Amino acid sequence: MNEDKLIRQCKSGSRTAQRELFDAHYRTSFRIAVRYLGNHHDAEDVVADAFIRVFNGLHTFDVRTEGSLGRWIHTLVINESLRFLKRRRLLVLEEDMALYDDYTPESFDASDFDAEQIHQVLTTMPAGYRTVFNLYAIEGFSHKEIAQLIGISETTSRSQLCKARSFIIQRITNNVSHENV
Numbered sequence: 559m560n561e562d563k564l565i566r567q568c569k570s571g572s573r574t575a576q577r578e579l580f581d582a583h584y585r586t587s588f589r590i591a592v593r594y595l596g597n598h599h600d601a602e603d604v605v606a607d608a609f610i611r612v613f614n615g616l617h618t619f620d621v622r623t624e625g626s627l628g629r630w631i632h633t634l635v636i637n638e639s640l641r642f643l644k645r646r647r648l649l650v651l652e653e654d655m656a657l658y659d660d661y662t663p664e665s666f667d668a669s670d671f672d673a674e675q676i677h678q679v680l681t682t683m684p685a686g687y688r689t690v691f692n693l694y695a696i697e698g699f700s701h702k703e704i705a706q707l708i709g710i711s712e713t714t715s716r717s718q719l720c721k722a723r724s725f726i727i728q729r730i731t732n733n734v735s736h737e738n739v
Contacts (some may be wrong), residue, residue: 561627564656568616580609583628587635593692594639596681608638619686636697640708679729694719 564582567575588609591601611634619630680688689708693699694715699707701715710718 561625563683565619565627568613576613579612579627581589583631585614587631590632590635591639593612593680594689595642595684596688598682604638604642607642608635611638636693640689643644643689643732644708651671653730675730676726679726682729683725686718687725691716691717691726 564575564579568579584605587605588601590606591604592598595604608631612631615634619627680691683691685702690704693704693707694701701712701719702712704715705712
């Protein structure tokens with residue numbers, strides 16, 4: 559069923575259409591939530607809350623382009639993940655590395671590692687690092703947008719990104735060196 563028709567049926571209260579919408583977007587939404595939260599149990603809760611927001615707010619949603627519904631849902635999942643982290647006081651961010659604004663690791667090539675290795679490192683990363691890393695490196699937000707979104711300074715956003723990159727490099731290179739022993 560096309561997106562416009564699915565949305566109309568969902569707005570009219572069709573449980574079948576709502577289930578189809580949920581099924582179509584659940585996996586990606588779940589992966590996004592896990593990326594921010596680091597564990598499956600919290601991600602399930604966040605996705606459930608996000609879909610409650612989806613179905614409660616669907617009457618205000620207007621299809622602009624094909625795929626805009628998916629982007630809207632994913633934005634709601636991200637926002638719900640951030641709310642969850644703030645509510646649980648897991649989003650602790652410290653500003654202390656302003657000198658690293660343009661920091662780029664020189665001897666690290668992420669293409670040498672598979673997505674599963676990187677995913678495992680991300681799930682062990684502190685929530686502040688992981689959140690900024692996801693918003694910047696994966697979602698494409700600027701430091702200014704991240705600062706506004708989660709209520710921090712741009713410098714703190716840059717600092718957290720630097721710490722996240724260092725964390726990833728350290729964990730992956732340590733794992734590689736342990737495997738080669």
